[in-house]
Amino acid sequence: MSKLLPVRGTHDIIGEDFRLQNYVIKSALTVAETFGYEPIETPIFESTDVYQRTLGETSDIVNKEMYTFKDKGGDSLTLRPEGTAGIARAVISGGLQDNTPLKWYYSGPMFRHERPQKGRLRQFHQFGAELIGVADPAADVEVISMATEFLRNLGLLSEVKLQLNTLGDFQSRKTYRESLINYFSDFKDNLSEESQVRLTRNPLRILDSKDSNDKEIVSGAPSFHNFLTPEADSFFKNMCSGLDNLGIEYLSNPYLVRGLDYYCHTTFEFISDKLGAQGTLLAGGRYDGLIPMMGGQSIPGVGWAAGIERICMLTQMPTEEPRAICVIGLGEPGEKEAAKIALRLRRSKFKVDLIYKGGLKRGLRRANKIGAVAAILLGENELTNNNVTVRNLDNGSQTEVSLSELDSHLAVYESAKLVAE
């Protein structure tokens, strides 16, 4: 029982788990590159107000989930809880507002002080894409198309459903909000405790309540559809027909509400039912108000973020790791020679595990344990003859070959080579 544990909600990612995570991230950025997007990395912490002002005073992220601290200069800083706000800040900081459209992708850790559960950590990883400066629904379509290709390449498209909604423009949302408050106020005493709080804070939230009684009340609530301005309505219709044009399947869910204040018009989530309560793998939407809210010019944007850990839970690695060749030297002269041979094989892209000390038995045991294909043995006998012994660990056969013939002899172990990138 070790007393030294990782901080709550964080964990170490080791070996195969880490490879899988790298694989998922790599396939995401490959897709993003094929869409012509550029990589960007913003700092892991920002001034607190970057998040405070933009994510919404009523959002849980701002209210209770931010890792905020004062640095030695007394400035209030916050570990980033999401990626979009930092990127909007970068647009303004870099004076990039005249360079639109900006097409960016990013990946890295995010931090939220939440109670951990399945699919939810305090430090987790996201990959995201943003398309900034295009007001046309074609931008929404492109970004959703990229997300679809990403999930398709991982073999997850059949595992998820794309849900879609519109939050309309500012005007639509304002009138709808008022009518919701009106409607729900009549049922106030029947609503769940949580929804009563939502009624004053964020009435749209009541729409996706999980409470069964709430759901019944919600079913009679006014539909957002009737409150959309003609502009917002046609924006949504255009976007849907853009998705149809690309053969992207989706489900319209009028109760899909995003948590962050900066969203407008399109919102979407790719949801799996195999991950317990936290089934959203990837989610995003349009945030036309964000950059002006931060004091920049009025530039629209649309994007999404994917939860790497959640996606990893559903993803299989398509290829197996190459099996190593173990190089075992006996005695000091043998070890020196072994180090040289290991380097030589590594330069030929073999995956090589060099064994230190401990004799032949221990060396072979280690070779077996790591699942090596072969072992190369170097003792006194081999050294005096300028040879090495190559032992096949699957069938136990071994032959002594001269150093000059080693490469051709190892040709049968091609599978131990790492594939060039």
Added chain:
RNA sequence: GUGGCUGUAGCUCAGUUGGUUAGAGCGCCUGAUUGUGGUUCAGGAGGCCGUGGGUUCAAAUCCCAUCAGCCACCCCA
């Protein structure tokens, strides 16, 4: 922040209505093999029973607190 379940060896877990030296499997180490792994056999190490308090002649077992893990609510990727 709220609730439910769970904390016993490195790992997965047994442990009877409270009763003497707390067990198994896997893993680890040593030997059978002084230069041959994976199989087999023989032996060995490893536990403040999450932590602190309480009840009792006696606590891994009952009670309280606390910490941690998991799952759910909330919320979100």
